[in-house]
Amino acid sequence: MVEILETRVGELVNGSPVATFVIDNEHRVRYWNHACELMLGVSADEMVGTTEQWRPFYAERRPVMADLVASGCIEMLIPSYYAGKYRPSKSIPGSYEAEDFFPHLGEGGMWLHFTAAPIRNERGCVIGAIETLQDVTERKEAERRLQELLDEQRVIFDNAHVGIAYIQDRVILRCNPRMAELFGYAEPQDLVGQKTAMLYPSNRDWRENGIRLYHRLEAQGFSEDEVMLQRRDGQPIWCYRIGRPLDPQRPHGGSIWVYSDIDAQKRQQRQLELASTVFENSSEALMMCDAENRIISINSAFTRITGYGAEEVIGRTPAVLKSGRHDSDFYRQMWEILLAENRWEGEIWDRRKNGEIYPKRLSISVVRDNAGRIAHFVGAFSDVTRRRQAEERVRFLARHDALTGLPNRRLLRERFAQAAEHALHTGHHLALLFLDLDHFKRVNDSLGHPVGDALLIAVADRLRHALYGSDMISRLGGDEFVILLEHVPSPEDVVSVARKIEACMEAPVEIEGQVLSVGGSIGVAVFPGDGRDFDTLLQKADTAMYHSKECGRGTFSYFDEKMNAKAAERLILHGGLRQALGRDELSLVYQPQVNLRTGRVFGAEALLRWTPRDGEPVSPSRFIPVAEESGLILPIGEYVIHEAFRQARRWCDAGLPIQVSINVSGIQIYRSDLVATLAAVQRDTGVAPDLIELELTESTLMEDVNAAREVLDALKRAGYGLAIDDFGTGYSSLAYLKRFPLNKLKIDRSFVTDVCSNAEDRAIARAVIQIARSLNHRVIAEGVETVEQAALLRRHGCNEAQGYLFGRPMAADELAGLLDAPATAARHHLERRSGGARRDRRRPGYAAN
Helix, strand or coil: CHHHHHHHHHHHHHHCCCEEEEEECCCCEEEECHHHHHHHCCCHHHHCCCCHHHHHHHCCCCCCCCCCCCCCCHHHHCCHHHHCCCEECCCCCCCEEEEEEECCCCCCCEEEEEEEEEEECCCCCEEEEEEEEEECHHHHHHHHHHHHHHHHHHHHHHHCCCEEEEEECCEEEEECHHHHHHCCCCCHHHCCCCEHHHHCCCHHHHHHHHHHHHHHHHHHCCEEEEEEEECCCCCEEEEEEEEEECCCCCHHHCEEEEEEECHHHHHHHHHHHHHHHHHHHCCCEEEEEECCCCEEEECHHHHHHHCCCHHHHCCCCHHHHECCCCCHHHHHHHHHHHHHHCEEEEEEEEECCCCCEEEEEEEEEEEECCCCCEEEEEEEEEECHHHHHHHHHHHHHCCECCCCCCECHHHHHHHHHHHHHHHHHHCCEEEEEEEEECCHHHHHHHHCHHHHHHHHHHHHHHHHHHCCCCCEEEEEECCEEEEEEEEECCHHHHHHHHHHHHHHCCCCEEECCEEECCCEEEEEEEECCCCCCHHHHHHHHHHHHHHHHHCCCCCEEECCHHHHHHHHHHHHHHHHHHHHCCCCCEEEEEEEEEECCCCCEEEEEEEEEECCCCCCCECHHHHHHHHHHHCCHHHHHHHHHHHHHHHHHHHHHCCCCCEEEEECCHHHHHHCCHHHHHHHHHHHHCCCHHHEEEEEEHHHHHHCHHHHHHHHHHHHHHCCEEEEEEECCCCCCHHHHCCCCCCEEEECHHHHCCCCCCHHHHHHHHHHHHHHHHCCCEEEEECCCCHHHHHHHHHCCCCEEECCCCCCCECHHHHHCCCCCCHHHHHHHHHHHHCCCCCCCCCCCCCCC
């Protein structure tokens, strides 16, 4: 049976195309097939039955048999030399394999791959081994060459001057030392295993950048770009980055990326771009010339200033710009300084392409090479035309008014000094005429400052046309003009000039569709009689101008010393009046208003009084004008409104609801939010609007009909009564009167005083009453002092009256006692207390009655 088995094994071995041999447990070759003979060049006859013939495999190494062990391990059947080289085969279970190099086989040695499998008997004991041989010399050589290549690539990889990384799924799997160094890490392992997000300034940049990269890999098989990444310390770094996938079909399966540091190049590029941008966009014209002074480069400012394009000047010298205003000595000195100091700077006149000559500020610098030779000339210049114009404008504005172009106070003072010196030598007079426009502030407040400015310009033009010769017209500011008259033979000669000024102001001015009446008040001061210095003379002309305003405006006045006294009084009143509100020195008194048919008191006019703590009461005719001129009338008017409403509330609470009339100044109409003030006080006091009547003078309404109409419409809608005070003393125009939403006309006391004896006054009173009836208005007469006056007015249809006949202005508590009594009883009672009726003239507004 053993023989049969051996025979079959021998047939199997000998018929195998693979080099195969069999050894027994004593290491004797039992079979050696033909493939072994061909591979190793040793015949079966030489090998079978012998152990000595193993020498060809090992050269000088003699095998040493190892003792068999119970386990029957195959390592025990082979030489001890191979005991450590055989390893379990991965392809043939239960077998072992090994590889070794045999230098004496073949030409230059041979690599053999051994595969050994144990042969066991029926008891499982190892009785031998069957082995195969495979010539793997070519594979080993290829592996060697590959390893050398890998080693070479490893050296290149580790020592490359660029960063290299193997990245998969945006995770760094491997990188070289330069990659770590590039991004500020100590060694590659600090990056390995990390997401590439650590290289980006933000996660957003990382996400968006990744989308673009993989899109490029899929679309074109590679990606290259310049990108700003981030070092470990947070500092930015510009890199040139290029990557390719290992498998173009699977760009997400892994890719190799190379990073080059281009931070320095980027900085240089930015500097070059910045220099180019600065050169091109400089507000100064720049030109560069070669050593022969030929233009080689210009910027856009050069073209803008000179009109020459690059193609017209490159290759030419700057002489193309010469104006002809400078002689050869000028240019010779310029070149001497330039070559000696490597710089020249100054102002020069040049010519534009269109022939225009203009001033420019020019600086020329010499650029030399390392040897000190001239390499380039760099010229920079700017057009200083506007600067020179601005300097001239500044010089002009230093002595002239910016709005009208008229001389200002400074130039007027200088001119006055010259004229005064000349007048002293010639014996002539000088005169200052101080002109202030009437009601100009209301134009600004109602129509806006642009209209006001246009009006001032129109006035200045009119004054220029009206005055000529050596007369100087100046504007001090606001609506104040001063005219300096020279060579005045006598003070009386100023009258003709003042008349001219008045005449030129008569015609209305049309501005932006608005027809404005313009007038002015003039004050005159004469040198040397009124003063020898400018400030004194100007102050006295100003004082005289205020006197003209007090006299009704639209006129002129010479200065006299009495005006100084009045000015001082106004100043004192102004100072005291400013403190009066805070000291509770102001108060209201009330004059009863009666129905002429029933004799009952139906209302009262609120009248303002001022009693300083340390002095006598001040007449309203004195302090009201001061309040209006200074603007104090606004806070004082608010005080009157608040106090009158509060008193009306007290009377209502006492069961005595009467109508309270409140005088409203024109300044309150045009310069304050009167409607809002009344609404706020009405909310605070709860007084019904129909218990309040607002009195306005006719002249106030006519100053600006449109603005006044707007305010009156709002007051009417709010429910307040509206009356015209002193009707008949102003314009008395029915065309305008019917446009206002009025309730009542008030006949002025000047027509009531002589109504019984003067036919004209009686006719005027009757006309006012008829006008009121035609417009469906009520009529009240003020200043009624006699029973005859009251009876006549009642016969002609007058509804209401007030005056000393019915009661003087009195305290609120005193008036309350008259509200239930007949008017006649009140009259006799008050006459006994006062000793008879007296007249007390008042100014329209807040004065006494």
